[in-house]
Amino acid sequence: MKKIFSFIWNWVIPVGIGVGIYVVITTFFINVVTISGDSMDPNLLDQQRVLVQKTENLKRGDVVVFDARQEDPRIKAGNKDYVKRIIAVAGDTVSYQDGVLYVNGKKVNQSFISTTEQNAGTAASFGSSWDLKSLSSTGLWKVSDRNQTVVPKDSYFVLGDHRSVSNDSRYFGFVSKKHVIGKIHVPFWYSTTVKDNIAKEEDHYFA
Template identity: 40%
Template sequence: MNSFTREMFSWFKSIVVALVLLYICRSFLFVPTIVHGESMMPNLQDGNRLIVSKVGSIHRFDEITFKAPDENANYVKRVIGLPGDTISMKNDVLYVNGRSYKESYLNPNRKTGVNLTEDFTLKDLTGKSKVPPNSLFVLGDNRTNSKDSRYFGFISKNAVIGKVEVRFWPFNEMEVMK
């Protein structure tokens, strides 16, 4: 082989290896996604670009992306209920398994003085008293403008694409999510 052929073959191998690594990363490790809509404001805004991890466990209050049960889209919402949890909202206070939670991530939306979330129990919304096995109950942070489990019910864990790990766009709002 002449030097030009060797150089081209070397470039070809490098490109193939890079494409294989990219495929493995996107299929099994992480995927980029875009926020559409205002349901997670002010924490996530329409047009934000995110890195979503496909590995690891999902915990209460994690932001996740999942296949929407009511349309051909992906949603980003916050996990409120895990399998076996009881959930209720009373006077704008979240109760999970009888314990109240402050939901400090809603503080920017609370400045209006109006209750963000109407009172409900899981039984009222879904007919079930607990989150079923392999299911999650999710809510948007912009509670007055979010299509979430209050409307479409539980989501299957199989519908989850992954957990939001990083916002990388816009650059001035780049952050590792808590």
């Protein structure tokens, strides 16, 4: 009996506590995901493992992962979650003019991506000048998001850092807050440059 009690005390209870802590952490606080695709290149790379913090305190510049099955009406088979950067939040206006991205009429600091992506990449299929009204009138967006001039309540306008290949809010519309899984953090074992680039827009959003 003493041996059984010792085994339970020294092994079963610690393992049970460890499993319980792991479940609580991954369910309510943080998890690990693997990036799939190049839409956040060069700041997040294909097959790079990152941390996801489950939080509702999101702001412009945060990189988030969300359930794309609920947002993209043309999602490809097998895809599930997208990773993008929040450009605008509820109540914001968004416009693009000749290589300059504006939120509420203020120029966005885009030093975290190349000049090519700021220009041709952001223009993509929509030309050198666009805003929320013109994007939402293309017929590409979800019906509920069309003909909008500002980001709706509890929603976000998101873009990939690799604008020329990214399938983002320009193509499918706004991302609902309830479909956001969490905020991306780059683990300590990646280079300082990568971590700085991910955080750059978060700290200095407007130019």
